[in-house]
Amino acid sequence: MDFEQARLNMIDCQLRPWDVEDAGTLEALSQVPREEFVPAAWRNFAYTDFEVPLGHGAVMLTPKVEARALQALGPLERETVLEVGAGSGYFAALLAARAERVVTVDIIPELADMARANLRRQGAANASVETGDAARGWTARAPFGAIVVSASVPVVPDEMLAQLKVGGRLFAIVGTGPAMTARLIVRETEDAFRSVGLFETQARPLRNAVTPPRKAI
Secondary structure (H helix, E strand, O other): OOHHHHHHHHHHHHHHHHOOOOHHHHHHHHHOOHHHHOOHHHHHHOOOOOOOEEEOOEEOOOHHHHHHHHHHHOOOOOOEEEEEOOOOOHHHHHHHOOOOEEEEEEOOHHHHHHHHHHHHHOOOOOEEEEEOOOEOEOHHHOOEEEEEEEEEEOOOOHHHHOOEEEEEEEEEEEEEOOEEEEEEEEEOOOOOEEEEEEEEEOOOEOOOOOOOOOOOO
16 A cells, blocks of 8 residues: 555545644644554554544544644644653654654553554654553643643543643543534633634543533532
8 A cells, every 4th residue: 555645645635624734734744654653454544534443442533633633732842742642652743743842641551552662663752651540631741832632521620721831732622422522722821721612523532531520409
């Protein structure tokens, strides 16, 4: 299979029609070989509009959702970025192509090992993989210029928002199925956050995700 052509087709046929036009985003997506981050059995599906299974109940988000997330976050060269849910390491590699440093965390040791091996093989030296529960963020490496949650959450926890620098951005798919919204949350001041709904989608839930408090009857 001609993966280079498949990558170009993905950009032209999936991403651009979904309003992905940012030059830095498209450059990262054109340079990082997605086929090197999918399990061998699914290699030929690397550039399809499909959630590639990773095992352990995890999947890769579709390319268009990954692209919109990267575009919304707009990682900067001087920033440290947190990814909650390392998966195969692909999205961390996209972030690493733009940010100064990436910390990606997975609660499943086998997935953390997969991501670590894939990133090492691709030479993403500025991306580190850690194993643990980052459902409330990752205080050991905070604060961050940007945070991305690579799964859905019923609510974005305050503890995670507190780990954003002023001016920092957080991308997460928020809600409980079937109605979920991809959101960008910006920390405008120490005490003020702005949330923007970007598009409707669905994603598998993050393990140990924080649930909103029950309303009093």
